Amino acid sequence: MASEKSYDVIVVGGGPGGTSAASFLAMKGRKVLLLEKEKFPRDKTCGDAISGKAVGVLAELGLKDALERAEHGDVCGVTFSSPDGKRAEIFFRKKEGEIEKGYVCRRLVYDNLLWNAAKNMVDARDGVEVMGLVRENGKVAGVKARAKGGEELVFKSNLVIGADGVSSVVAREIRGSDVDADHTCVAYRAYYSGVSQMNGTIEIHFVKSIMPGYFWIFPADGGLANVGLGMLMSDMKKKNVNLQKAMQEIITQNPLFKSRFASAQPASPLKGWSIPLGSKKRALHSDNVLLVGDAAGLVDPFSGEGMGNAMLSGKIAANVADEALLAGDFSSAFLSKYSELLWKEIGEELSLSYKMQRLARIEWLLNLVISKAASSERAREAIAGTFANEKAKKEYTSPLFYLRLLLS
Numbered sequence: 001m002a003s004e005k006s007y008d009v010i011v012v013g014g015g016p017g018g019t020s021a022a023s024f025l026a027m028k029g030r031k032v033l034l035l036e037k038e039k040f041p042r043d044k045t046c047g048d049a050i051s052g053k054a055v056g057v058l059a060e061l062g063l064k065d066a067l068e069r070a071e072h073g074d075v076c077g078v079t080f081s082s083p084d085g086k087r088a089e090i091f092f093r094k095k096e097g098e099i100e101k102g103y104v105c106r107r108l109v110y111d112n113l114l115w116n117a118a119k120n121m122v123d124a125r126d127g128v129e130v131m132g133l134v135r136e137n138g139k140v141a142g143v144k145a146r147a148k149g150g151e152e153l154v155f156k157s158n159l160v161i162g163a164d165g166v167s168s169v170v171a172r173e174i175r176g177s178d179v180d181a182d183h184t185c186v187a188y189r190a191y192y193s194g195v196s197q198m199n200g201t202i203e204i205h206f207v208k209s210i211m212p213g214y215f216w217i218f219p220a221d222g223g224l225a226n227v228g229l230g231m232l233m234s235d236m237k238k239k240n241v242n243l244q245k246a247m248q249e250i251i252t253q254n255p256l257f258k259s260r261f262a263s264a265q266p267a268s269p270l271k272g273w274s275i276p277l278g279s280k281k282r283a284l285h286s287d288n289v290l291l292v293g294d295a296a297g298l299v300d301p302f303s304g305e306g307m308g309n310a311m312l313s314g315k316i317a318a319n320v321a322d323e324a325l326l327a328g329d330f331s332s333a334f335l336s337k338y339s340e341l342l343w344k345e346i347g348e349e350l351s352l353s354y355k356m357q358r359l360a361r362i363e364w365l366l367n368l369v370i371s372k373a374a375s376s377e378r379a380r381e382a383i384a385g386t387f388a389n390e391k392a393k394k395e396y397t398s399p400l401f402y403l404r405l406l407l408s
Contacts, residue, residue, distance in 0.1 A: 007157040008158060008321075009321050009325075012162050012163060013165060014040070015111055016110070018036070018161070020292075021318045024319070027121070032123065033117070033155055034123065035129075035130055040115050042112075045187075046307075048106050049075070049103075051305050053312060055068060057314075060315070063114070064295045071106070072100075072103050072106075072109070073218070073224075077091035078204060079199065081366060082371060085256060085376060088380065090380050129146050130291075140174075161289075168294070170295060171282075176280055179233075184232070185230045185274065186303060187274075189272075191227070192227050192261070195260055196262075196264045203218070204216055205256065207229075213232065213235065215229040219259065224267055244270060275306065276294055284296050285338050287330060287335075288330045300350065313342055320337050
């Protein structure tokens with residue numbers, strides 16, 4: 001087993017959360033090792049939608065122009081459909097005379113962009129799988145890893161940041177297995193070419209057969225569409241839903257989609273994955289360890305978007321890690337500052353999104369809201385506001401919102 005030099009921080013996982021943490025630490029002059037088990041470029045099963053929050057962190061890393069240059073789909077709004085088949089298009093509000101836009105960027109492209117930027121600043125090694133944590137005198141002191149060729153490696157550091165996803169080795173070692181069916185979503189996704197009637201919006205369809213889950217169509221680059229569906233693990237088990245079969249039935253039999261997919265062809269295999277939702281607070285730190293992204297379980301429980309919170313958590317983890325290095329204090333008590341700062345930043349948003357997720361289980365309410373949005377400009381404006389700020393999102397969870405919607 002080869003032993004290697006020491007680092008200030010080891011980041012495990014080369015996705016958006018890990019590369020953000022590594023890059024921000026490098027910008028502070030820290031010596032960082034970034035490890036990823038797959039070889040880049042590599043795909044990651046995901047909806048690929050990039051939130052405004054993610055774009056904000058990307059801009060801080062100086063990479064927004066790189067995203068603009070990369071292959072991506074531009075998004076100008078959201079299309080909803082209700083269980084009874086009504087459809088409403090809600091476009092993003094104008095900012096400085098221009099409609100704000102969002103992005104859909106395949107993770108094969110997006111993660112590679114972030115990885116290449118990080119490896120210019122840190123010691124970044126792909127094809128190296130972390131097998132567990134190294135402990136000395138009862139404390140975490142690094143990681144044990146294995147290269148693709150089978151070589152076993154040990155890397156030492158004062159701090160380990162676990163950014164290794166939903167099946168995080170780092171998280172499992174500090175808090176055990178934590179799969180809560182009420183706070184975990186199961187999703188399937190495939191890319192399709194030739195889907196008709198794409199209008200530059202992210203499409204979220206509340207289809208009766210998979211309620212209270214939803215079916216999505218997101219416009220990617222080169223005429224591709226990211227097509228998938230998701231459902232809470234507990235609901236899937238309770239209703240005995242086979243999501244792969246359900247997706248095929250939606251595409252081939254549902255009157256809203258049958259004609260749209262008539263000439264469409266799969267451009268990738270259908271792949272499934274689980275998504276740890278931020279509707280449950282999980283342990284985010286221990287002595288010498290911080291968790292970010294899916295390893296921390298920070299995915300928005302309403303939208304299913306996780307990259308924004310992953311990148312934000314990476315940034316906050318980097319700041320706290322830097323403070324810990326300055327103080328020479330890597331105790332759980334000192335690192336608890338990370339959990340406090342992160343929950344202060346996203347806790348209320350996640351709580352509101354969880355309330356919205358619960359409201360979306362009420363079929364008649366979805367029918368009402370989407371029907372009203374389809375016929376009323378004022379209703380569309382009210383709903384568009386929920387994408388713009390947290391104050392508007394709070395209103396969305398209030399009974400008064402629905403009364404005003406009825407009267408609009």
